[in-house]
Ligand SMILES: Cc1cc2nc3c(=O)[nH]c(=O)nc-3n(C[C@H](O)[C@H](O)[C@H](O)COP(=O)(O)OP(=O)(O)OC[C@H]3O[C@@H](n4cnc5c(N)ncnc54)[C@H](O)[C@@H]3O)c2cc1C
């Protein structure tokens with residue numbers, strides 16, 4: 001029998017269905033991120049969409065729409081996240097949920 | 098435009114009797130009950146189809162459906178009825194599991210939200226309600242005695258709006274009913290749905306096709322942080338996930354997707370999912386602040402329901418949100434039906450909703466377990482005690498020659514775990530009173 005395969009976050013997101021919008025529903029203001037000590041967005045996002053290389057880079061495309069980044073950023077970070085749900089019909093499409 | 102004449106001879110121009118924002122369990126149960134009573138209602142959902150945005154563990158306890166809408170029980174799309182309850186204490190290498198098997202009086206079933214929510218939406222439509230999917234409500238409007246929603250350039254009005262937009266509830270905030278939940282009042286869950294096949298699940302979990310297992314796991318799944326792992330058997334798939342407190346993961350720098358990978362490789366879990374194929378990865382938050390975190394539930398023209406209102410109860414051994422969502426949706430609907438009969442949608446009239454919630458398990462249970470969120474934030478539950486249980490049980494079964502008495506082994510285990518007997522007794526006593 002096959003063993004349990006270790007999935008990377010890219011593997012995991014690759015399994016999901018997304019209806020991509022041209023518009024980003026979440027944006028990051030690096031002016032604010034600069035003064036953010038903890039940067040909790042980096043590891044709290046279950047889809048690992050926040051990366052730091054000189055500044056915060058964010059990719060909205062694999063977003064699971066959980067809202068965790070908004071909470072940790074606004075309550076423990078420096079409010080650099082501008083958050084909303086994607087426009088109607090766009091974003092993740094859970095076939096199981 | 099639909100217009101209707103009020104008893105007093107006033108004319109109210111509203112497109113609908115009520116609009117519901119969000120086609121989750123709360124929104125759809127309220128839509129179903131109002132449409133069944135002949136009200137002219139609209140449910141608006143941002144997902145392409147109802148359910149496509151929603152995530153649960155999970156299993157639904159069906160008592161609320163049985164009580165309020167028993168006819169729905171006939172062909173509700175369940176996966177498996179839970180006949181085995183397991184609670185496991187996990188360390189990195191070992192597991193001690195408590196299992197109850199047998200039928201309980203109250204029933205519960207595993208569900209897949211895309212199926213369940215889609216089916217419920219169909220029931221709302223059968224009763225004459227309208228479900229508009231793929232539409233995100235952006236704002237709310239309130240003018241004199243009508244309330245309404247804005248979606249893009251469209252404005253639609255109603256006598257009242259039921260807000261059922263889930264844990265983040267952007268609209269609950271717009272209505273002025275609530276603020277964001279605090280990070281310490283929230284948990285975030287990640288989950289994989291793993292396909293194994295019906296027969297294989299029956300074999301591995303020793304159940305019949307319509308029967309299933311619910312397994313909560315505490316300890317190493319969250320690396321000792323408040324939260325735990327869960328496993329539910331669906332018909333052909335397994336739902337395996339981890340839930341952890343948002344404040345704790347943010348301050349400890351933990352990484353949920355790594356923890357989930359770790360759980361999949363745990364010697365207790367691996368044989369259960371081995372050879373399965375992951376078909377989806379999801380994430381969603383859960384309001385776990387209990388009664389103390391409940392926001393304002395009624396506003397001029399608004400009622401707040403389900404996760405948006407914080408109606409979830411985690412006692413550590415049971416996790417409930419869907420039965421709360423269903424019941425609160427029904428009670429909101431009953432309130433609107435009453436207001437419509439009296440032709441009075443004033444704040445005072447809408448306040449009936451709170452009375453109904455108080456008279457049902459929704460607020461009663463949350464009140465009973467008022468201290469659970471604080472008790473369950475104690476780190477001992479997630480690291481010390483799972484270790485202690487495993488050390489103790491291992492000692493009992495570990496024969497290496499000369500055997501010690503049970504009493505001595507327990508004393509030794511407690512000593513090794515470095516916990517004072519006083520703390521242990523205190524936690525046991527407190528836990529038994531609070532949970
Ligand atoms: C990992 C996890 C495990 C869980 N396990 C269990 C369990 O085993 N048992 C249990 O009973 N509960 C469990 N729960 C809790 C349960 O899933 C929730 O309590 C329940 O789904 C809440 O239902 P709801 O209708 O209030 O919200 P939701 O199901 O979140 O529905 C909200 C709806 O509103 C829509 N919406 C949001 N904003 C807008 C907008 N602006 N315009 C239009 N539509 C909008 C969303 O798309 C969504 O369809 C679990 C939760 C999680 C995350």
Ligand code: SF4
Pocket residue numbers: 028029032033034036038039040041042056072073074076077078079080081
């Ligand atoms: S938490 Fe917010 S403010 Fe801090 S780095 Fe991340 S996005 Fe920027």
Ligand code: SF4
Pocket residue numbers: 026044045046047048049062063064065066067068069070380
């Ligand atoms: S909403 Fe969730 S998945 Fe999306 S970016 Fe924020 S934390 Fe990541």
